[in-house]
Amino acid sequence: MNITLNQNDTTNANLKVVLQEADYAPKVDEKIKEYTKKAQIKGFRPGKVPAGLIRKMYGKSILAEEINGLLSKSVNDYIKENNIRILGEPLPDETKQNAIDWDNQKDFEFDFELGILPDFELNPAAGETLDAYKIELDEETINQVHEHLQRQYGETANPETSEANDYLSGELRQLEGEFKTTTLLPINKIKKNQEQFIGVKAGYVITFDLQEVFDNDASAISHVTGVRKAETAELKGNFEFAVEKINRTAAAEFNQELFDKIFGKDAVTTEEEFNNKLRETLAENYQQEADKVLKNKLVEKLVKETEITLPEEFFKKWLAVSNQGKLTPEQIEENFEQYKDELKWSMIRNKIVEENDIKVSNEEVVNATKAKMFAQFNMPEISDELADTMNGYIDNYLKQNNGRNYINEYEAILAEKVLDVLKDKVTVVEKSVTADEFRNLSF
Template identity: 45%
Template sequence: MDITLDKKSPTEALIKITLKENDYQPNVEEKVREYARKASIKGFRPGKVPTGLIRKMYGKSILVEEINRILSESVNNYVKENKLNLLGDPLPDLKKAESVDWENQKEFEFDYSIGMVDDFKYDISDKAKVTRYKIELDKKTLDETLDNIKEQFGKQTNTEKPVKGDDFMGTLSSADGELTNEGIIKFNYLSKGGEKKLLGSKPGDTVELDIKKDFKDAHAVSHALNIGEDKAKELAGNFKFSLDKINHVEPAEMNQELFDGVFGKDVVKSEKEFIEKVKSTVEENYNRETGYYLDREIRDLLVKNTKMDIPGNFLKEWLLRSNEGKVTQEDVDREFDDYVESMKWDLIKNKIAEDNEINVEHEDVVNQAKAMILQQLGGAGAAEQLMEHMDAFADNYLKAENGQNYMRLYGELRDNKILELVRNKISIKEKSVSLDEFKKIVEKESK
């Protein structure tokens, strides 16, 4: 057998394999004899079927099976022995394979296209700079949050005369009746014109609402009609709203009952403590979001600053063939840049992990599963009661979905370790911003 590498470029090559008769024939003959020993054919005793008959009946399929085994094994071994850093899988030359004359050929040639990535360097020194945003709740956002909490824990009643902030229950229908939904129109869905119309209504009334003018935006329309936002954008004209009930919420008072309802009994004992606890809790939640944004910025910076040649033509062909008709050429072309960026990030992560000997132990995965399950079952309060069952819970969870849960947690832990290492090495400048400022930053970056 001859196997050679024909490099077309630094990132694309052909693995060429030539098989001579003595490379495959001994195994083919052994398989023929094995078939003869096991075959059950009418007119012959078990184990006495002539090999000539087996060769005539099954010879071609045995030959194809044996050569495919040799090819697969040879390509894999060649890649490992020559330490080729492949992207995707080797792709056989289909035209060449289809032209094989299995009945008469004794010598066979096969080609496999491969895509490779050359060695590359990444920079996780303090020369790499990103910004960590810290959200500080301004008075306006804090007041809105407190109002929302008081409404959430307030007393709900039905009223005959609506006021600002009430919700309207009924049926919203298009003029032709083809589109209809029984549900709630929340006050914050409405524009000034819509507010005026519904504030002047009472249960039993039918109100005409201009779907474009009387709602704030397509997002509000999509919720009012329970349809997708894209479809909501296409709607126009007057809709009829048959009003059944008006829901009014009397906000909860700022007292110990509210404090206990939100944070648990006696966790906070004064209005000042309550406001500070709300502020710190909301800031913590938002800063979790800024942490996700920081990690995305780190990923984008490393991908952008890491020079890496990619075999574009090979990857497009591999994506088409490996997805077996599930995607079209147009799909591949449209999503290709995002795919390449994701692939580069995976390569960079793998190299960082290898260079810094980052590993995830089985015990780490089990402990992460236990922590996640405890949180779902009630947090630390449930730990004492459930501790003796946690090993079984974790084991069942990690084995579920054919082991996919295990691999998902393993991947998350590995990514966290890699990103923690990077965060400790690069230069991170902290900047305090309001929630509105952070939203504008994210919106600008996403364009």
């Protein structure tokens, strides 16, 4: 066997593998002997089928299987032993691959394209300054959450004609554009020309300027359309809303039944306790969002300012092959900058992991999963009797999807540790903002 690496430049290389008969013949002969012992062919006793007959019947498929296995192992071993950092996996070089004559050919040549990931200098934003947000809960936000919870747990009806506190369900469509979505439109959040939406029935079509009726409120428009706040300004001009249904919810009362539904049985027993618990929960959720914003800014800054030369043409080929035709060339081109940024961040993250010897233990993965499960089921703690059951449930969850759930949890913890390392290298300036102001910031 002969393997030759020809590096064209810093990010692209070709790998040639030449297999000779001596490389694969012993394995093929061994496999044929196995077949003679197991094959059941009419006219021959078990284990007495001639090797020549097996070779004639199955020799070609055995040869192809053994060569493919040997080729894959040899290429992977070569890359590992020579410490070649590649993007994805080797791709067959279609321009050099000749048709194989499995009946007569003895020596085989295979050519692969490699995308090489170059080394790079990492300067993790040393001395940089980033804004962090401390969220102050304002009364308007608390009142909005009260209203939302009362609606969420209230009784819903579908009246014939709309009133000011109803939700309209239907299709929102841009008249001079391509945007279209099915959504719920809250009439009481409309700031101008609200009368257009009151007194309507199913089947009505309302025409209006989206920016005008919401008074250019990016947060409200984002909530209705599902578009990111930073992109809502692009939704210009007149829209049509085709009313399909009117939703009216009678607000749920603030009583023990509501308290139990939201926070669990007897977790709070008075409205004062409920409001304190609500503030605590909201503060925690908003701070998690604020921390996420800070981390996203840090990642964006690193990706933007770290110079990494990528094998772009190979990357495009690999994206097409690895996604098995699910991505068209047009889609790859359209989203290529995003794919590049994701790859660069992956390389930066791996370098930080190596340089800082960051590790994630199995115990950390299990404990993080357990904490999420407790939060999902609204259980601050569990009894000893339920502990074994919960541990079994967590173990089963982490093994699902061929272990993908475990890997996802592992990767999430690893990413948090990397970002914690990076946060120590920047100066964070804390800014206090209300929850309403935070919601309206563009990220």
